[in-house]
Amino acid sequence: MKRFASLTNNVVTAFVVLIVFLLIIPLPTFILDFLFIFQIGLSLVILMMSMYVKEPLEFSIFPTLLLITTLFRLGLNISSTRSILTNAGYAGEVVKVFGQFVIRGNVAVGLVIFLIIVLVQMLVITKGSERVAEVSARFTLDAMPGKQMAIDADLNAGTITEDEARRRREKIQRESAFFGAMDGASKFVKGDSVMSIVVTVINLVGGIVIGAMTGVDDVLQTYSVATVGDGLMSQVPALLISVSTGMIVTRSSAEDELNEDFKKTFFSQPRVLIISGIAMLFLMFIGFPPVQLILISAMLIGCGIMLGRKEKAKPAPDTGVMDEGLPSEEIVSEAAYYRNIDNLYGLLNVEQLRIEFGYSLIPLVDEASGGNFLDRVVMFRKQYALDMGMIIPPVQLKDSSRINPNQYSICIKGEEVAKGDILVDHYLGLAPSEKEDVIDGIETIEPAFGIKAKWISEEQKVKAELLGYTLIDPVSVIITHLSEVIKSHAYEIxxxxxxxxxxxxxxxxxxxxxxxxxxxxxxxxxxxxxxxxxxxxxxxxxxxxxxxxxxxxxxxxxxxxxxxxxxxxxxLKRTISHRFTEANQMKVISLDTSVENMIMGAVKKLDNGSYLALDQQSIQKIINATTEQVDRVKELVQTPVILTSPIVRVYFKKLIDQFYPNIAVLSFSEIDTQVQIQALGNIAI
Missing domain, CATH: 1.10.8.540 (FHIPEP family, domain 3)
Known part of the structure; x- marks a missing residue:
């Protein structure tokens, strides 16, 4: 049994090697007859398989099978051509019987029928299948982003499990690969049809020339029978394969290695093998050699019967009976699904971080369309972990119909905190200065920092770079906005x-x-x-x-x-000092002693803490003094730093946060002794 299993595991590899030998080694006519009949049987099995599968992925090896069968036909064509030209037009009983059956004593009629069959296959079936495969591939690829977003939405809503989501994503990827392969594989059948005509002409012309030189009687009749028979032996299986192609693409890819996929695919349909074996027997009525026909038919029928018995011997599948003794209901509607209270609790889950995208922005996110957004998010999470010591939770991505196609929305704990607009085929341009903002573009506001900017088209890119514009691609715009939002709301996350x-x-x-x-x-x-x-x-x-x-x-x-x-x-003073120091120097605005005394005099202490009870007039004076000093130094420093005494720092920070949330307030105790302090101003009343 182990040896048999080893042989079956390598049968496809051996078959491909055999095809290569067909191109080189002359074959006896007995073996040619066997291979021709085997070719018809294989084509019939493929046709029946394409009619029984419920969806294309059940026949995921079809593109590879199409290539192998096309190569097999070409190998037989070459072998039969060699036999026709070297054996006075004889290439076995199958070719002879097929040719005589079609020609029936009239060479012209036989050639016309052969030509019609070839043209029907090439211009009608093959051409149509090729077009359907091309359209299916394009629409499958176009629909991938939406399908993936829908899976994410179902997963976030709790309607499917993580395993189910993973299975659906794999299926989408396989569909894409399958139809892409079908689009290319259909070209093999078209080329095979053209090659068949070429081989037929070679057989006929070459046979007549050789026959005339050797003096064979009735040359035209002999070689035309052989030529038509050989051509039809190629075209009939090719026609069956073309029909199978059309069935597959009108109704993605393999999971295991090729030999395993062949075994699983063909041995999963016993009745296909039985029907194909019975159909093969009817070829005896047109004169096919009975020995080879009976041998191949017996193989197919016997294999089908054995597989059918194995299927019956398998244990019965789970009937879906629950512990309570009631059959488990198949979910047929939304109302039936939510009868289960666990599914209702799934609706209460709130994502920590979520980004919703309009339809036009899906290509930026979808990896199958070349989008690198997910990789950029991963790298930002890594950098934020290094900088801040906090791991950002996974960012949920989903499409949304509630926002405009060019918009994205950043949500924290289910609520929107920021929104932006993106033009996918443009760059966000930041001018060197307002005076130098001379290039044509669509006026906008940079979403992360609120800076005036323009969306600049691809045609204007080179010109904008020469004028000194800073150009930012759409993905970088979203990532920058996301990073600033996370930094501002990290304490919530x-x-x-x-x-x-x-x-x-x-x-x-x-x-x-x-x-x-x-x-x-x-x-x-x-x-x-x-x-x-x-x-x-x-x-x-x-x-x-x-x-x-x-x-x-x-x-x-x-x-x-x-x-x-x-x-x-x-x-943590060394860490804090490092963040606000440049060249070991910190530029600060100091807080006057009078202001500190005013603040400390208004602090009210409680059992579990304290708060600042400062009158409105004093608050206004402090804010005005702070505004004056901050405006005076904002061109000298990027992030203003206000320096206070340790006991005042926390209260002053809470006071100005309502007006200047981005100003850093440090105390003397938080600055490393190695840092030099340079005072740029003093907040005093």
Whole structure:
């Protein structure tokens, strides 16, 4: 049995090698008869298989099979041509009987019938199948982005599982590969038809010339019978294969190696083999050699019967009876699906991060269309983890009909926080200055930073670059916007599940600090509050070990989260200083002592914290003074830094956040001793 299995595993490889030998080695007419009959039987099996499959993917090896059968016919053509020209027009009983049956004593009629069959196959069936395959391939590829987005939408809605989504995505990829292969494979059949006419002419003309030279009697009759018979023996199987091609493409790709796919495909339909074997027997009535016919028919019928018995011997499949004794209902409607309360709970799931795309932007996201958006998101997640020490949750991508085709929407926890417009075939151009903004384009606003910009077409790209414009491709525009949104809302995204993941990761290198601090000194929820406050002010949390050590030192005595965060910031002073230092120098705006005293005098302390109770007039004075100083230095520094005393920092930051959320407020204790401070201004009343 093992030897038999080994042989069947390599039967296709051996068959292809045999075809190659057909092109070189002369074959006895007995073997030619066998191979011609085998060719017809194989074509008939393929035709029947194409009629029984329910969808193209069940016959996923068809494009490869089409190539092999075409090569097989060409090999037989060459062998039969050699036999016709060297054996006085005799190429076996099959060719002779077929030729005599069609010609019936009239050479002209036989040649006309042969020509009609060839033209019908080439101009009608093959041409139509080729066109259908081409259109199917194009529409399948065009529909891929929408299908993939629909799968993502079903997965996000909880209507399908992750395994089902993965299976559907694989099916879409296989369909694309299948129809793309069919588009190319159909060209083989067309070329085979043309080659058949060429071989027929060669057989007829060459045979007449050779016969005239050797003195064979009735040359025309002899060689025309052989030529027509040989041509039809090629064209009848080719016609069956062409019909199979049309059936497959009008009604994607293999999963296993070629030999395994052949075994699974052909041995899965026993009745196809039985019907094909019975049909082969009827060829005896037109004079085909009975020995070869009976042999091949017996093989097909016997194989079909054995496979049918194996199918019956298999254990009965699961009937779908549930534990309660009731048959499981097939879901036939939306209402039936939501009768299961678990499916209703699936609707309550909210994605941490989601980007919705209009229809026109789908090619930017779909990898099959050449989009690299997913790769860019992955690289951004990697960089953000290195910079900030936080792993961004997976970004869910889906298409949406509620937004314009050229729009995208960024959602956090199910709610939209940002939106932008994209022109796929344009570049976002940022002019060197307003005076130099001279190029033609569509006026817009850069979505991430709110800068005036223009959408510049591909034709204007070179000119814009020469004029000094900064050109940004559409994917980079979306990625930049997404990164800024995530940076601004990272403190909302960081949840306790992710904090537990971070703690488990730290346990691999320093389990003692985690076990000593969590939850003995601070709970996970308190750690979450501290980390969120750090992220809110763009302070990296990558050094979780130092953060836990600081919380372990002060957490027992101090329960005010704001104060705990201030101590953690001081422990991270090297990290904080590095973010705002250039050439070991930090340019700052200092806060006057009078303002600090005013703020400290308005602080009200409670049991679990404190708050700032400053009158409206004093707030207005502080904001006006801050605005004046920030406007004065904004051309000198990219991110203004205000320097305060440690005890005032947190209250002043909360005060100005309503007006200047992007200004960094640092205390003297948060600056590394190696950094040189340069004061550019002083906020005073």
């Amino acid at each position: 960081l949840n306790r599940a992710e904090i537990n993941n971070m703690l488990e990761n730290l346990k691999k290198t320093n389990p003692a600090i985690v076990n000593d601090t969590i939850p003995a000194v601070v709970s996970v929820s308190e750690l979450q509050k501290v980390l969120c406050r750090l992220l809110q002010e763009d302070v990296p949390i990558r050094d979780l070990e130092t953060i836990l050590e600081t919380l372990g030192d002060y957490g027992q005595k101090i329960k005010d989260t704001d104060m705990l965060t201030e101590y953690v910031r001081q422990s």
